[in-house]
Amino acid sequence: MARKLPEIATSSMADISFLLLTFFLLTSSIDTDLGLSRRLPPLPDDIPPPPVKQRNVFVVLVNAYDMLLVEGKPGNIKTLREDAKEFFLNPNNDPNLSERRKMETIEHIGPYERSKGVISLQNDRGTSYKTYIAVQNELTAAFNEMRDDLSIEKFGVKFDDLTNEDYRKAIQEAIPVAISEAEPKDIGGKD
Amino acid sequence: MSRFKKNEKKEVPGINTGSMSDIIFMFLFFFMVITTIREATLFVKINAPSATEVQKLERKNLVSYIYIGTPMRTQVYGTEPRIQLNDQFATVEDIAEFIEKERAARNENDRQFLTTSFKIDKDVKMGIVTDVKQELRKVGAFKINYSTKRGSVVD
Secondary structure (H helix, E strand, O other): OOOOOOOOOOHHHHHHHHHHHHHHHHHEEOOOOEEEEEEOOOOOOOOOOOOOOHHHEEEEEEOOOOOEEEOOEEEOHHHHHHHHHHHHHOOOOOOOOOOEOOOEEEOOOEEEOOEOOEEEEEEEOOOEHHHHHHHHHHHHHHHHHHHHHHHHHHHOOOHHHOOOHHHHHHHHHHOOOOEEEOOOEOOOOOO | OHHHOOOOOOOOOOOOOOOHHHHHHHHHHHHHHHOEEOOOOOOEEOOOOEEOOOEEOOOHHHEEEEEEEEEOOHHHHOOOOEEEEOOEEEOOOHHHHHHHHHHHOOOHHHHHHOEEEEEEOOOOEHHHHHHHHHHHHHHOOOEEEEEOEEOOOOO
């Protein structure tokens, strides 16, 4: 007759797994990496950049005291998004805001007049990183909102919810993210 | 009525702890899946700025991190913002070598997707950030990501 095996004590297993759990809690961080993605331009070469008309450039300057100058006027971070959107969309064909290209047919969207506008962003070496990110964020938000509007108009869903890759490409073609960063200046002098 | 008579001998049964380990293991696996192991020990204080238009950073294994912030041990390293690469302080000149090393550690097909993530304190001045960006442009690491928290930009 087989002898009955003694039971293995499992109560300490909980302790061991608790130990492991605490170890992982301490060594890991939950933060998923979030951020603003950008693509740096290649180093300038000898080829001069294509000429851009003054009215097609939306100039944003940030000085060492974190103050904004938008299109030659003191700007506010709260209105920057709306200003940028108005500059690109130019609903009233204001001669001071961006021009439109000739009517083109973009696949899936149909005839569309793309804006010729470009945002030129320049900051000082003394500008704080926080303000820089705030400005970048507002400008990105302006593009995202314009894309959303167009996407809802054409496809009925927001740009982020578009699953069809061709549709996404079409929207990206119609509204490219045109942010150009000028070489920074050192005027504030408090690096 | 004997039928409803209480059983006098009955004791309070011991709580069965056998399944406790299963529950804890479940917790453990949950945490292991949703978290990431810290990449480096931070020597600099980083309080990331907030932004609303954030995107998730895809493919974590193709990301190299550059930390910039005020050193934690200010009595030793001063209060000037410093750059940290991997586990040590670095200067702007070290960036090129760092990127080369990061590239060499990756599969050849994946090198073009290598992203540099900036983890920078919000009070750092743009001067040092610009220098790092110029250095990255020189070595051709164009894909960058400004690491931020999710939140309103205006406080």
